[in-house]
Amino acid sequence: LNATDLDEGVNKDITYVFSRRVPAEVKEMFSIDENKGEIRLQGKLDYEERDRYEITVEARDKGTPPLS
Numbered sequence: 001l002n003a004t005d006l007d008e009g010v011n012k013d014i015t016y017v018f019s020r021r022v023p024a025e026v027k028e029m030f031s032i033d034e035n036k037g038e039i040r041l042q043g044k045l046d047y048e049e050r051d052r053y054e055i056t057v058e059a060r061d062k063g064t065p066p067l068s
Helices: 024-029
Strands: 014-018 030-032 039-041 057-061
Touching (some): 024 030
Antiparallel strands (some): 030 039
8 A cells, every 4th residue: 555645754654554444354364564554464365255355444644643
């Protein structure tokens, strides 16, 4: 994933997190690198059990308060 923020200083730094709406079972199967935005598979996928995953991710700046 890639997001940009045109602010200056720490306010332009972005972190990535799974949305609160992402089910716990999906969060267990996938991980996200908060700094790079890379999503990685943690387990095995079974296409016959589930043929797709929709994962909502928030990109947040490091402002006070952080904006998504």
